[in-house]
Amino acid sequence: MKLNVDALRYMSKDDFRVLTSVEMGMRNHEIVPAELVDRIAGLKHGGTYKVLKNLLKHKLVHHDSSKYDGFRLTYLGYDFLAIKALVNRGVFASVGRQIGVGKESDIFEVATEDGTILAMKLHRLGRTSFRAVKSKRDYLLHRNSYNWLYLSRLAALKEFAFMKALEEHGFPVPNAVDCNRHCVIMSLVQGYPLVQVKQLQNPDNVFETIIGLVIRLAEHGLIHCDFNEFNIMIDDNEEVTMIDFPQMVSVSHRNAEMYFDRDVECIFKFFRKRFNLSYREDTDEHDGSDSDLEDNGRPSFSSIAKSTGHLDKDLAASGFTKKDQHDIEKFIDGGIDEDENTSDDEVSTDTNCPRDEGYGDVDGHLESLHMSHQSVDLEPTVSCNDNDKVENL
Ligand code: ADP
Numbered sequence: 033m034k035l036n037v038d039a040l041r042y043m044s045k046d047d048f049r050v051l052t053s054v055e056m057g058m059r060n061h062e063i064v065p066a067e068l069v070d071r072i073a074g075l076k077h078g079g080t081y082k083v084l085k086n087l088l089k090h091k092l093v094h095h096d097s098s099k100y101d102g103f104r105l106t107y108l109g110y111d112f113l114a115i116k117a118l119v120n121r122g123v124f125a126s127v128g129r130q131i132g133v134g135k136e137s138d139i140f141e142v143a144t145e146d147g148t149i150l151a152m153k154l155h156r157l158g159r160t161s162f163r164a165v166k167s168k169r170d171y172l173l174h175r176n177s178y179n180w181l182y183l184s185r186l187a188a189l190k191e192f193a194f195m196k197a198l199e200e201h202g203f204p205v206p207n208a209v210d211c212n213r214h215c216v217i218m219s220l221v222q223g224y225p226l227v228q229v230k231q232l233q234n235p236d237n238v239f240e241t242i243i244g245l246v247i248r249l250a251e252h253g254l255i256h257c258d259f260n261e262f263n264i265m266i267d268d269n270e271e272v273t274m275i276d277f278p279q280m281v282s283v284s285h286r287n288a289e290m291y292f293d294r295d296v297e298c299i300f301k302f303f304r305k306r307f308n309l310s311y312r313e314d315t316d317e318h319d320g321s322d323s324d325l326e327d328n329g330r331p332s333f334s335s336i337a338k339s340t341g342h343l344d345k346d347l348a349a350s351g352f353t354k355k356d357q358h359d360i361e362k363f364i365d366g367g368i369d370e371d372e373n374t375s376d377d378e379v380s381t382d383t384n385c386p387r388d389e390g391y392g393d394v395d396g397h398l399e400s401l402h403m404s405h406q407s408v409d410l411e412p413t414v415s416c417n418d419n420d421k422v423e424n425l
């Protein structure tokens with residue numbers, strides 16, 4: 033999605049006040065009546081209505097009169113609120129080019145005051161192509177708390193908490209810098225998604241490293257659930273970094289073994305196809321004494337899960353609650369409830385279907401840049417706070 037932050041520079045305190053009021057109204061309204069926005073914002077002399085017009089012009093809110101007359105935030109409006117909050121906090125100072133686009137996110141470069149480039153991931157849960165949406169939409173529509181703002185924020189919060197915990201336990205992940213609303217700021221990974229890599233000096237080493245990561249994750253109590261060539265970055269030294277964590281589950285999840293096997297299978301399949309490697313798939317090599325491997329050479333979930341750490345439990349204590357996990361699992365196919373009616377193509381439970389398939393760029397070029405390399409300085413003149421309290425604006 034195009035992210036033009038030009039308008040951000042010209043936004044006044046009142047603009048942000050009204051935008052934040054729309055956000056607050058959306059906590060319990062799908063569409064927020066203008067009178068309510070006005071009441072929350074508390075601007076004098078009908079100021080809210082004038083500002084709403086301006087926000088509408090810049091596509092930060094959307095006017096909706098389908099059910100009743102009112103406004104809702106657009107992705108861009110929500111982006112502005114998050115970006116402003118992070119800029120005010122001094123996390124970064126300018127937004128640059130887009131470096132990635134997924135089904136559920138847009139990734140941009142941002143620069144700090146001293147010129148360090150970081151990655152900004154804007155979560156877009158509820159984007160229409162999202163696979164699980166279809167089956168869940170009706171259900172979700174009736175629950176105000178499940179709108180895309182909430183889900184995207186939850187995804188960001190989860191990703192941030194997991195990235196931080198994984199980093200602390202020595203996993204090769206980006207450095208988790210900060211998080212606000214649906215936005216995660218992390219270090220920029222040098223290198224490319226594995227899907228773009230045509231040749232490796234040491235495919236065996238890379239393969240072993242990657243499978244080792246799936247195993248080590250499980251030993252720490254976690255399963256990535258979307259572990260594939262789109263979410264593994266590799267640099268010129270063939271060092272591996274894993275990314276993309278909103279769908280991770282605990283090894284105690286009822287479908288844990290299936291997710292684990294699926295992650296493993298994706299890697300086996302990719303390396304077999306791309307690098308023509310066959311890994312100890314010959315069952316004759318196994319006499320059954322190697323308890324960590326299945327007969328087909330795959331790591332065995334049941335023997336690994338025995339020796340689990342409890343990163344999954346630590347994470348539950350880190351502010352990302354059980355309810356959060358439950359809510360997000362309702363939406364992400366990594367944790368779709370099988371008892372619920374889901375039809376054919378919505379939820380993949382087979383072992384060879386990376387969720388990300390379809391947007392990797394095999395020519396080694398990242399997604400085209402909507403921002404045309406230019407950076408825009410954002411002057412932190414308005415103090416938008418993190419607690420969404422309009423009073424503090
Ligand atoms: P999604 O959940 O939408 O799949 P990802 O986290 O996988 O989002 O990011 C999408 C793409 O953006 C990745 O495939 C990668 O090319 C790029 N990307 C994501 N995070 C980073 C990062 N920290 N550094 C560099 N590129 C990144």
Ligand code: MG
Pocket residue numbers: 134262263276388
């Ligand atoms: Mg991804």
